[in-house]
Amino acid sequence: MLKLQITSIEPTTEENIEILAALFSSFDVDGIEILEHGLAVFLSDELFTTGEFKSALEEWQSIQPFTYDWEELPNINWNKEWESHFDPVFVEDFLTIKADFHEIEPNTKYTITINPKMSFGTGHHATTWMMSKVMEQLNFKDKKVLDAGSGTGVLAILAKVLGANDIVAFDNDPWCYENALENVQINDASTIQLIEGSLEAVKDEDFDIILANINRNFIVEHGHELIHKLNTDGLLVISGFLNQDVKLILDYFHKLNMVAQYLLTKDNWSCVILKKW
Secondary structure (H helix, E strand, O other), rough: OOOEEEEEOOOOOHHHHHHHHHHHOOOOOOEEEEOOEEEEEEEEEEOOOOHHHHHHHHHHHHHHHOOEEEOOOOOHHHHHHEEEEEEEEEEEOOOOOEOOOOOOOOOOOEEEOOOOOOOOOOOOOOHHHHHHHHHHHOOOOOOOOEEEEOOOOHHHHHHOOOOOOEEEEEEEHHHHHHHHHHHHHHOOOOOEEEEEOOOOHHHOOOEEEEEEOOOHHHHHHHHHHHHHOEEEEEEEEEEEEEHHHOOOOOHHHHHOOEEEEEEEEOEEEEEEEEEEO
């Protein structure tokens, strides 16, 4: 595994660091750590040497100047190292997301146990926190739900906790898929149908609620496919994009006869509920 250290971002602002983090997350990186004056990106040697990734780096540097260097990481248990810094997450008084090694007594309405193993979706990132918060407002009782890009499976599990009875979750990352399998077992949610693959692998349609906490590129490339899988009165809940991209996202979905019902922002990230009109 390699560690890319992104520094000398011009100008070095929290917003620019978040933008670069979002760009790197569009690739199959193993992890991203936001630092005070930059960020660290963990990725495989194979990804780093691909022409597509190299071209993306050059393009991003031409738009947002930054420098980077890299180092080979020693062969240690990075997952265990990461777990040691994994704190519980509290979504106000609604939800606690914790690992099984946390010895706490949550005082929130619901508790989900997630052993993350470096998969995306622990609740620490603003987008997962917002998706969880928005889900508090929705009626999941006996609903059919799709979790697109499920990561740890936390949103699919939360949908189950909130009463959904037919849940499909997919992720094309084998690591995430294996992690989600473990997490649904831990939370007695094994009725969730987990798929290792892309959206094309989901054959079901007529979902009542689709949850898509991925990234801007996926949303604008596959939004029409997600809508096709949504029933007439269904809701599409999306996040994974920055506040500056909200207009682009809303304009895109407006052309697909979708209108925003609700918008939530946190730490320069946005979450939107959309419905057909």
